[in-house]
Structures are given as C-alpha cells and as structure tokens.
Amino acid sequence: MSARRRLLAAVRRRAAGRLARPRAWLMNRLFLPRRAGRTARLRYAALLDGQTVNLHAELPGSVTEADHAEIVVLRRRHRHRVPARVYAGRDGRYLVDAAVLLGTGTRGVPVTPGRWKLRLDVGTGRRVRQFPLLLAELTKPPTGTTGPMKSSPVTADRYRLGRTVRGDARVVCAKARPAAEVVNVHIEHARIEVDLRLLGVGTHARQAEFVAAGRSVTRPLDEVEPGVWRVDVPLAEMVPTGSRRVHWDVLVHTDARTPLRLGRRLHDVQAPGRVFAMRKILVSPRRDTLMMIEPRYTPAGNLRFTCGDGAGAEQRNP
Known part of the structure; x- marks a missing residue:
C-alpha cells in the first residue's frame, strides 16, 4: 500500500471513530424505538x-x-x-x-x-x-x-x-489486498521448495528473491498448476558465514511496482507461529558443512528461514 493510500485510510478511520458515538445515539434513541x-x-x-x-x-x-x-x-x-x-x-x-x-x-x-x-x-x-x-x-x-x-x-x-x-x-x-500466499513448503538436504499463489494482483509472477542482511538470492518462478507457482533455492547459497544465524525472508516480484512478502495470512488462528510450526532440519549443503535450518512464520505471518551453524547441533545429538 502506498504512503498516500495509508494516509487516506488513517484519515477515514479517525473520521469513522469520531462519528461512531453520535451515530449510535441516533440509532438507539431515535430510529430503533420508531421501527x-x-x-x-x-x-x-x-x-x-x-x-x-x-x-x-x-x-x-x-x-x-x-x-x-x-x-x-x-x-x-x-x-x-x-x-x-x-x-x-x-x-x-x-x-x-x-x-x-x-x-x-x-x-x-x-x-x-x-x-x-x-x-x-x-x-x-x-x-x-x-x-x-x-x-x-x-x-x-x-x-x-x-x-x-x-x-x-x-x-x-x-x-x-x-x-x-x-x-x-x-x-x-x-477487493483482496495484493499478497503472496504460501501453499506448501518442502525442505530437502540440498534445496528448499515453496509453492505459492498470488492474490489481488495480476496472475503473472516473474521471480522470487530470498533476502537476508546484505545478501540476496534470486530464483525463477514456474507455474506448476493454474494459479500455483513454485520456486526452489539451493541451500548451498544460504549457508551463514561464521557462527551468526542468518534470517532469510522471501519476496515475490510481479508486475506490481513493489514486491510482495511471502507469508501465510488466510487463516483463522491467533498464533500462526505456533500452530503452523515446522520442524528444524539439519542438512549438509556443502562438503564438510553442517547447517541447521528452521522454517517458521513471524508474528506478522511472513515466511522466514533461519539458518545457523549445525556443528553444535550434531555434537548435542550424536
């Protein structure tokens, strides 16, 4: 949503809030008894x-x-x-x-x-x-x-x-707000595969971008069935440098001006991070390299992959 649209929406909400009390008074005191x-x-x-x-x-x-x-x-x-x-x-x-x-x-x-x-x-x-x-x-x-x-x-x-x-x-x-909705997430030892669908925008998806602090991996999108797109990314390109964990978010680029953040929002649960929890997986995307990958949903419903050093996890789970 553009800054102008957000401002207009905020103005409308404030105006509606100011009118709510007099509207309720008119309805309860004047119209309801007469009807x-x-x-x-x-x-x-x-x-x-x-x-x-x-x-x-x-x-x-x-x-x-x-x-x-x-x-x-x-x-x-x-x-x-x-x-x-x-x-x-x-x-x-x-x-x-x-x-x-x-x-x-x-x-x-x-x-x-x-x-x-x-x-x-x-x-x-x-x-x-x-x-x-x-x-x-x-x-x-x-x-x-x-x-x-x-x-x-x-x-x-x-x-x-x-x-x-x-x-x-x-x-x-x-109308639906522009969004990219997760359909399925599958993690193998060498790659991540995500299926998604587009909402509120044109049906043409161009590419997906996995982004982290100072890093980016761009991958093509393939339509695997009507309205469902698939992207896969090699895990070797997501290995963290050093001992710090890296958080990867997914952006979907369409014909719209701004990319869409991939997530899961069409649900009725109050805590999606806990209800839609996915297990951590220990993988070896490169020779002599262990990586722990944790897929999860943020409180805002965005899909995130957290990658960290897996050597310590192997020692704790011999």
Missing part, C-alpha cells in the same frame, strides 16, 4: 469464515403465518436472492435462519466492492412481505485459539458486517 414491530430483528449475525454471512432473525409479532423466506442482497439496481429457513419458535414467534455465501470465486452471491443492504422477504403462498433486517447490536466474535477470518480463504476478498444509521444490516465488500 419496533416493523422490522425483522437480527439476534445473531456473524461472518466467521471470511465469506459466509450467518443470520438468525426474529420476525415481528404481526407475522402469524409463513411458509417460505429469502434473504435479498441489494445495491442500486442489483438484487440477489438466497433461500432462508422460516419456522415457528417455542413462543409462537416466527424465526428465520440463513447462510449467505459471498463471492463469484466461491459460487456465492456475486457482490462487487461497495456496501450491500440485506433485506428479508417472507411469504405465505403468493403473498410476500418485505422486512428490513435490523442489526441493533453487533455480534461479538468468539475468543480463543481461532477467530473470525478477515478475508475469504479462497479469493482473499474482504467482507464485513455493518449497519446504517437507521440500524439496517449491510455487507461491506472490498
């Missing part, structure tokens, strides 16, 4: 896997019968319908459950970047009633070793749930 009984109130709304909106709504008491329902995703003249399940709860109030898959790459609703409203159509026979989906409170995400994904694991497009000042639920869609 009671005329909307379907969302009791649960979450987007956990990065691409599926899960909804549970309660219909107003005026609905005394219903046999079919649909979620309508709309923006301007575009409207997409997704079937929903409608049923009577224990107290007689009608409830609706729905799962709305988003994105053409997932064969879901073909939403484009922008804000999309959510509406509910409920019918009995040929009669159909329309209700706004009211999101009075945002569902709190679960806490633990995993959390909600911020991007689609398939396309890396970004979706989030929001609401208007009147409380209507909506989905905000944004």
Whole structure:
C-alpha cells in the first residue's frame, strides 16, 4: 500500500471513530424505538469464515403465518436472492435462519466492492412481505485459539458486517489486498521448495528473491498448476558465514511496482507461529558443512528461514 493510500485510510478511520458515538445515539434513541414491530430483528449475525454471512432473525409479532423466506442482497439496481429457513419458535414467534455465501470465486452471491443492504422477504403462498433486517447490536466474535477470518480463504476478498444509521444490516465488500500466499513448503538436504499463489494482483509472477542482511538470492518462478507457482533455492547459497544465524525472508516480484512478502495470512488462528510450526532440519549443503535450518512464520505471518551453524547441533545429538 502506498504512503498516500495509508494516509487516506488513517484519515477515514479517525473520521469513522469520531462519528461512531453520535451515530449510535441516533440509532438507539431515535430510529430503533420508531421501527419496533416493523422490522425483522437480527439476534445473531456473524461472518466467521471470511465469506459466509450467518443470520438468525426474529420476525415481528404481526407475522402469524409463513411458509417460505429469502434473504435479498441489494445495491442500486442489483438484487440477489438466497433461500432462508422460516419456522415457528417455542413462543409462537416466527424465526428465520440463513447462510449467505459471498463471492463469484466461491459460487456465492456475486457482490462487487461497495456496501450491500440485506433485506428479508417472507411469504405465505403468493403473498410476500418485505422486512428490513435490523442489526441493533453487533455480534461479538468468539475468543480463543481461532477467530473470525478477515478475508475469504479462497479469493482473499474482504467482507464485513455493518449497519446504517437507521440500524439496517449491510455487507461491506472490498477487493483482496495484493499478497503472496504460501501453499506448501518442502525442505530437502540440498534445496528448499515453496509453492505459492498470488492474490489481488495480476496472475503473472516473474521471480522470487530470498533476502537476508546484505545478501540476496534470486530464483525463477514456474507455474506448476493454474494459479500455483513454485520456486526452489539451493541451500548451498544460504549457508551463514561464521557462527551468526542468518534470517532469510522471501519476496515475490510481479508486475506490481513493489514486491510482495511471502507469508501465510488466510487463516483463522491467533498464533500462526505456533500452530503452523515446522520442524528444524539439519542438512549438509556443502562438503564438510553442517547447517541447521528452521522454517517458521513471524508474528506478522511472513515466511522466514533461519539458518545457523549445525556443528553444535550434531555434537548435542550424536
């Protein structure tokens, strides 16, 4: 992201933060009381896997019968319908459950970047009633070793749930950020082999660069299957000089102006360095040379190879 885009994003975040409190006051004090009984109130709304909106709504008491329902995703003249399940709860109030898959790459609703409203159509026979989906409170995400994904694991497009000042639920869609995502890492005694895919940029990858302090190894990229690129680097070119360990990061050069740092980010784990841990390997990339190589992910999710002298490791593990 360029410096100008980062500055604009920061300005937008600060402006949104200043407006959050007055927006909440208007919604809770003015709009919600006036709309009671005329909307379907969302009791649960979450987007956990990065691409599926899960909804549970309660219909107003005026609905005394219903046999079919649909979620309508709309923006301007575009409207997409997704079937929903409608049923009577224990107290007689009608409830609706729905799962709305988003994105053409997932064969879901073909939403484009922008804000999309959510509406509910409920019918009995040929009669159909329309209700706004009211999101009075945002569902709190679960806490633990995993959390909600911020991007689609398939396309890396970004979706989030929001609401208007009147409380209507909506989905905000944004394109994938440019990224190079790790698919597979394989280490042999003589080389490292990494498979990757590109997201949010053109599909043409030119080369990969393994960089360390004062050192660089450039290698070509080969497309091994549609959308998947492979790079291999000889371990002999990564041997550290002296006893100091060397940290190697991987940059992917495409048609974009700046290279992409290779990493793993399309996941829902909170500690990728521990969950996606890989074992250390003792190799001999040159005659009479032992090297310990440790592949890992940094806290930012970047792939890193740490190479160090392996002679001490051999002595500790005869």
